[in-house]
Amino acid sequence: MKYKIIGFICCFAVILIAVFAPLSYKDYRKTERIHQHEQEIPQEPCTDPADGGLCTYLPIVKIDTDGMEIPGRPIKDDGNNRIYTRATDGETTIAAQMDIIGNDSKEYHHANETADVSSEIRIRMRGNSSRTFDKPSYAIRLVDKKGENNPLSIMGMDAHHEWVLYGPWLDKTAIRNYMFYNLAGEMMSYAPNVRFCEVILNGEYEGLYVMTEMITGGKDGARLGLRVNAKRSAFSGYLLRLDHQHAGEEALNSFTTYTYKTPFLLQIEYPGSRNRDARLTEEIRQDFSNFEKTLYSYDYDREKHGYTSMIDVDSFVDYFIINELSSNADAGNYSTYIYKGTDNLYRMCVWDFNNACNNYFEEELPYTGFFLNNRLWFEMLIKDEDFTERIIQRYHSLRKGLLSEESLYRYIDETLDFIAPALARNDARWGSVEQQAKGLLVPVSRNLDSRSAAEGQLKGYLRNRGKWLDENIETLRQYSASSRVKQYNEVND
Numbered sequence: 001m002k003y004k005i006i007g008f009i010c011c012f013a014v015i016l017i018a019v020f021a022p023l024s025y026k027d028y029r030k031t032e033r034i035h036q037h038e039q040e041i042p043q044e045p046c047t048d049p050a051d052g053g054l055c056t057y058l059p060i061v062k063i064d065t066d067g068m069e070i071p072g073r074p075i076k077d078d079g080n081n082r083i084y085t086r087a088t089d090g091e092t093t094i095a096a097q098m099d100i101i102g103n104d105s106k107e108y109h110h111a112n113e114t115a116d117v118s119s120e121i122r123i124r125m126r127g128n129s130s131r132t133f134d135k136p137s138y139a140i141r142l143v144d145k146k147g148e149n150n151p152l153s154i155m156g157m158d159a160h161h162e163w164v165l166y167g168p169w170l171d172k173t174a175i176r177n178y179m180f181y182n183l184a185g186e187m188m189s190y191a192p193n194v195r196f197c198e199v200i201l202n203g204e205y206e207g208l209y210v211m212t213e214m215i216t217g218g219k220d221g222a223r224l225g226l227r228v229n230a231k232r233s234a235f236s237g238y239l240l241r242l243d244h245q246h247a248g249e250e251a252l253n254s255f256t257t258y259t260y261k262t263p264f265l266l267q268i269e270y271p272g273s274r275n276r277d278a279r280l281t282e283e284i285r286q287d288f289s290n291f292e293k294t295l296y297s298y299d300y301d302r303e304k305h306g307y308t309s310m311i312d313v314d315s316f317v318d319y320f321i322i323n324e325l326s327s328n329a330d331a332g333n334y335s336t337y338i339y340k341g342t343d344n345l346y347r348m349c350v351w352d353f354n355n356a357c358n359n360y361f362e363e364e365l366p367y368t369g370f371f372l373n374n375r376l377w378f379e380m381l382i383k384d385e386d387f388t389e390r391i392i393q394r395y396h397s398l399r400k401g402l403l404s405e406e407s408l409y410r411y412i413d414e415t416l417d418f419i420a421p422a423l424a425r426n427d428a429r430w431g432s433v434e435q436q437a438k439g440l441l442v443p444v445s446r447n448l449d450s451r452s453a454a455e456g457q458l459k460g461y462l463r464n465r466g467k468w469l470d471e472n473i474e475t476l477r478q479y480s481a482s483s484r485v486k487q488y489n490e491v492n493d
């Protein structure tokens with residue numbers, strides 16, 4: 001009997017704790033996605049005799065270029081145009097060796113340990129404005145001895161051959177991409193996977209990086225799970241990117257391009273040019289134009305001929321919400337990815353939150369107002385009251401859970417704790433936060449001089465932005481409202 005009472009009291013206590021414990025983002029997670037910062041970190045200091053150099057519980061990425069400089073740094077040509085440096089043989093990438101130590105473990109690791117994953121790679125610098133930063137980001141392709149793609153699982157992420165090694169610089173919290181990709185990954189069917197790591201380039205410590213999945217269809221069906229049969233010139237799914245035009249890349253002249261609805265350019269990202277002949281390119285162009293013509297027609301929201309059977313509406317709703325909440329002002333102009341899956345539905349994929357939450361170069365961004373309602377595709381979707389209502393409902397539901405202020409703050413706190421030792425080493429390498437990325441934001445008063453100030457800015461912006469959206473999300477209905485005149489003049493719609 002005594003034990004029964006004890007058992008009963010214990011059960012009751014567990015229930016009480018469960019009911020009254022503060023909820024965090026962990027309680028709202030729906031997917032099996034790994035959030036790296038949740039891994040248990042060693043509590044005791046490292047006592048390994050091999051110690052002395054780099055000692056970290058993050059994976060170590062060693063890259064050896066055999067003394068060659070990594071190409072892709074922006075320079076001016078004779079005509080003062082921006083071009084990128086090339087390898088001595090004229091190629092845009094160079095061959096190098098990559099070794100990863102502590103690929104997927106929770107222990108301390110040292111730079112002189114045996115690698116868990118090794119591959120030859122092709123490497124270049126990547127990005128637009130970020131290429132001018134002291135600490136560059138890199139695009140990496142894993143290759144075998146013959147130069148063929150060599151897909152490998154990296155840091156517990158699905159095997160693939162294309163990766164981005166992103167080095168936070170402008171984002172002085174260093175967590176914007178990590179956090180928003182992971183949050184989007186809980187909301188949407190796909191968002192790029194990410195892991196923090198520390199990089200050693202040709203024996204020199206280069207600081208904190210984020211190994212990131214490149215958005216791609218993937219030969220092995222990984223990531224977006226698209227398929228292309230180049231021999232039969234057939235596709236079941238493709239991936240497009242809206243962005244600046246890059247030299248030598250041809251734009252997809254689809255409906256919204258040749259009707260001048262956007263000054264930005266669409267490109268086929270997948271299938272890549274090597275797996276795509278002129279006929280396949282033309283088929284994709286026509287297929288995507290058909291979708292855009294539907295979206296930009298007067299009967300676009302009718303069930304029979306409209307867009308609703310062509311897109312995964314939830315994907316567009318969630319893309320809208322996460323980019324609006326973070327004021328990711330490039331979304332819908334630059335780095336904007338849309339893909340058609342093997343189920344014939346279009347979806348959006350998030351990318352690049354570097355400038356989000358008022359971390360934009362040119363100007364201070366207000367925490368009021370919407371912007372995606374003016375951007376390609378969304379400018380039509382938002383005219384449909386069903387779409388608007390889906391955003392409003394979904395927004396309120398997310399703000400009670402995954403995207404609540406409490407949940408976001410906790411995500412920030414826990415991630416910053418997790419990377420704190422690596423960030424300290426990073427700053428020892430690159431100089432104080434005040435020196436890093438000095439004066440890049442305009443006006444200069446926006447450039448923060450400490451990691452804690454950056455954390456405060458991120459939290460403060462999300463608090464104000466969230467509050468504004470909580471109070472104003474319903475005003476999205478203005479974009480789908482019927483005209484007052486119509487009510488009196490027409491009996492039937």
Ligand SMILES: [Zn+2]
Pocket residue numbers: 046047048050051052054055056108109110
């Ligand atoms: Zn150690």
